[in-house]
Amino acid sequence: MNNKLEKIIKERNKLLNQLPDFDNILRGTAFERFLKCGNKNCHCSTGKGHQAFYVGVTHAKAKTEQITLPESLFIEAKKQIASYDLSIRILNEISNLNRQILRIKRDEIKQSKRDDNAKRN
Numbered sequence: 001m002n003n004k005l006e007k008i009i010k011e012r013n014k015l016l017n018q019l020p021d022f023d024n025i026l027r028g029t030a031f032e033r034f035l036k037c038g039n040k041n042c043h044c045s046t047g048k049g050h051q052a053f054y055v056g057v058t059h060a061k062a063k064t065e066q067i068t069l070p071e072s073l074f075i076e077a078k079k080q081i082a083s084y085d086l087s088i089r090i091l092n093e094i095s096n097l098n099r100q101i102l103r104i105k106r107d108e109i110k111q112s113k114r115d116d117n118a119k120r121n
């Protein structure tokens with residue numbers, strides 16, 4: 001096999017092994033806000049608000065969806081988002097490698113056609 005092709009396939013296998021489990025991925029962003037509850041006697045009326053945790057995601061046509069979470073699930077969601085982002089990065093890299101593979105294979109086909117023509121002439 002073509003040396004360059006072999007190297008790319010090795011690299012692709014390495015990336016495949018780095019893919020996280022897809023059962024734990026989440027697309028979106030995690031963020032925190034500090035909210036005032038409205039009670040004038042509450043500490044939040046003068047100081048920092050109550051901490052609230054959210055996960056937001058943007059759908060098609062710029063529609064966004066937000067959910068509020070308790071801190072324990074927020075931590076879980078942040079890990080899932082990190083796995084999703086990592087998956088996307090890896091898939092993009094694999095896609096780039098596959099494009100390189102297509103180029104190499106295309107050039108091999110071109111070359112073998114050229115060789116065939118040279119033999120006939």
Ligand SMILES: [Zn+2]
Pocket residue numbers: 036037038039042043044045050
């Ligand atoms: Zn309050």
